[in-house]
Amino acid sequence: MTNSGWAATCYTRRPVLGRIEITGRLIGYMAYATTGRIRGRITRLRVATESLRRDPDVTNAPWRPVPGTRTYRDVTAALRPFADVTRQTRDGVLFEGVREVGVLVDLDLTDVPLPPLRSSLVPASVSAHGTELWVVDRDLPLVVRLDSNRHVTEYVITGQIFADPPANRTRAVWAHADGCWVAGWDGIYHCHPDGTARTVSDAPIRNAAAYGEVLLAVSVPSRGRAELLLVRPGQDSLSHSMNDCGDLESMCTVEGGFLLLFRRRDPTTGALGTSSLVRVDLDGTPTYGPPLTSSITSYKPFLTTAPPTIFDGHSAYLVLDDLTVEAAEPMPADVLNGGQVGDRLWVVSHPPDGTGRAQWWPLMGPSTYIADHQYWLFTLLDGSTRKPLSNTPIRNPQPDVTVDSVGTVWVTARGVQSIPDENMAPPVSLDVADLLDRSRHMDYSEDSTAQGG
Numbered sequence: 001m002t003n004s005g006w007a008a009t010c011y012t013r014r015p016v017l018g019r020i021e022i023t024g025r026l027i028g029y030m031a032y033a034t035t036g037r038i039r040g041r042i043t044r045l046r047v048a049t050e051s052l053r054r055d056p057d058v059t060n061a062p063w064r065p066v067p068g069t070r071t072y073r074d075v076t077a078a079l080r081p082f083a084d085v086t087r088q089t090r091d092g093v094l095f096e097g098v099r100e101v102g103v104l105v106d107l108d109l110t111d112v113p114l115p116p117l118r119s120s121l122v123p124a125s126v127s128a129h130g131t132e133l134w135v136v137d138r139d140l141p142l143v144v145r146l147d148s149n150r151h152v153t154e155y156v157i158t159g160q161i162f163a164d165p166p167a168n169r170t171r172a173v174w175a176h177a178d179g180c181w182v183a184g185w186d187g188i189y190h191c192h193p194d195g196t197a198r199t200v201s202d203a204p205i206r207n208a209a210a211y212g213e214v215l216l217a218v219s220v221p222s223r224g225r226a227e228l229l230l231v232r233p234g235q236d237s238l239s240h241s242m243n244d245c246g247d248l249e250s251m252c253t254v255e256g257g258f259l260l261l262f263r264r265r266d267p268t269t270g271a272l273g274t275s276s277l278v279r280v281d282l283d284g285t286p287t288y289g290p291p292l293t294s295s296i297t298s299y300k301p302f303l304t305t306a307p308p309t310i311f312d313g314h315s316a317y318l319v320l321d322d323l324t325v326e327a328a329e330p331m332p333a334d335v336l337n338g339g340q341v342g343d344r345l346w347v348v349s350h351p352p353d354g355t356g357r358a359q360w361w362p363l364m365g366p367s368t369y370i371a372d373h374q375y376w377l378f379t380l381l382d383g384s385t386r387k388p389l390s391n392t393p394i395r396n397p398q399p400d401v402t403v404d405s406v407g408t409v410w411v412t413a414r415g416v417q418s419i420p421d422e423n424m425a426p427p428v429s430l431d432v433a434d435l436l437d438r439s440r441h442m443d444y445s446e447d448s449t450a451q452g453g
Contacts, residue, residue, distance in 0.1 A: 042106070045106075046072040046073060047100055049100050051096070053095060121140075122139060123415055124137060124412065125173045126410050126416050127175040129177060130404065133175075138162070139162045139163070144436055145193075146432065154439065169184075171186075172184060176213040181210060183215065184205055188217055190233055200237060203217075205218065206220045214282055228240040228241075230283075240284055248260060248261070249262065250303040252308075254305055259278075261276075262278065263301075275291070276289050277325075289322070294317055296312045298313040302339055303339075305340045307319070313334045314333060333358030333361050336398075341401050341403045346381065349376065351377050362377065376394055378413075378427075390420075392419050392427055399411040399413045
């Protein structure tokens with residue numbers, strides 16, 4: 001339900017129609033079940049803090065809130081990221097702590113300027129082959145190819161229009177020598193260099209990876225199940241059902257095929273369970289690894305390619321030939337997201353403030369970058385040593401990342417942007433929407449001239 005700038009969700013025991021009256025308090029709650037967007041002018045910010053205590057006589061006793069101790073303090077600026085972290089209140093006292101448990105935001109829902117008009121293309125994913133770039137829109141079934149001279153070819157696929165999607169990436173693209181794969185919530189498509197596109201599958205895709213022109217996509221028909229779809233241009237897809245593997249966490253390409261990381265969750269509580277790896281060859285044949293004895297505790301682990309490695313927050317596990325793992329040298333600090341691009345690794349993290357266990361890593365020291373908006377730190381690492389090569393402030397904690405044949409790294413962060421070589425320099429934007437608009441105007445002018453002639 002929506003009205004005058006706010007939105008609410010009503011859960012009932014049976015379907016209802018028509019006008020619904022809701023009584024009580026409207027509380028904005030950020031959780032996995034929330035959807036939609038709200039526009040408002042922030043008039044006040046307060047950080048909620050409460051005291052915690054754990055039983056000093058019980059080993060590894062959990063922290064429990066102390067009733068009646070919640071307080072609120074006004075803040076005027078976010079000088080650091082909000083983190084739900086417990087810290088001791090007194091040196092040497094291990095059973096008393098305090099935790100920032102939330103942020104209370106006062107919003108004026110009426111004193112809000114109109115939202116800007118949507119641009120002709122909102123990039124969700126970018127992929128490079130040679131010096132060409134392929135970009136897919138977040139909401140619309142629209143794909144754009146930019147050649148080395150930045151000439152535009154526009155593709156309209158027979159997919160859905162996603163109205164206000166609750167995710168940054170509804171579809172992704174994988175470029176290759178003979179076109180581009182598009183896969184997402186509404187299926188798989190293939191775009192050809194001649195400007196045509198065809199539908200390959202209507203199965204909703206959770207994730208995919210491309211090995212040259214071969215795409216391995218993972219459809220998830222239900223919780224704990226997965227369907228592998230292996231597709232090549234101009235050929236029928238191959239499918240393979242995978243039952244009781246758990247949830248797909250990450251996938252990447254490895255020599256001769258693909259590597260997938262699955263993890264089981266408790267169907268009732270969602271608690272994390274055991275993980276396992278699956279290798280899939282280029283014929284679509286899977287090889288199942290045993291349950292991993294190492295505990296993968298991060299909610300967003302990711303795989304890298306050379307050598308195959310699982311990154312779990314700040315821990316790293318080398319993947320062995322038998323699809324087991326061994327501990328590797330960990331990352332100096334926690335990272336939010338990451339992957340491999342060419343022979344380099346990339347990670348996204350919060351900008352450090354010098355107080356954590358890693359001090360200023362991945363920076364060499366205090367940053368002089370000034371920003372009016374929150375940003376995350378995009379870091380390129382040496383693939384062998386994992387030493388930072390460059391740091392770039394970006395405004396997307398989950399970017400799509402690709403590299404072209406001249407070594408330029410491109411990300412989706414407030415559009416399509418290239419990563420500069422200079423440390424802590426802002427990324428350079430490529431206005432794909434403007435290029436698309438110019439192309440459309442040129443096509444319209446040519447059509448008008450032809451009709452008038």
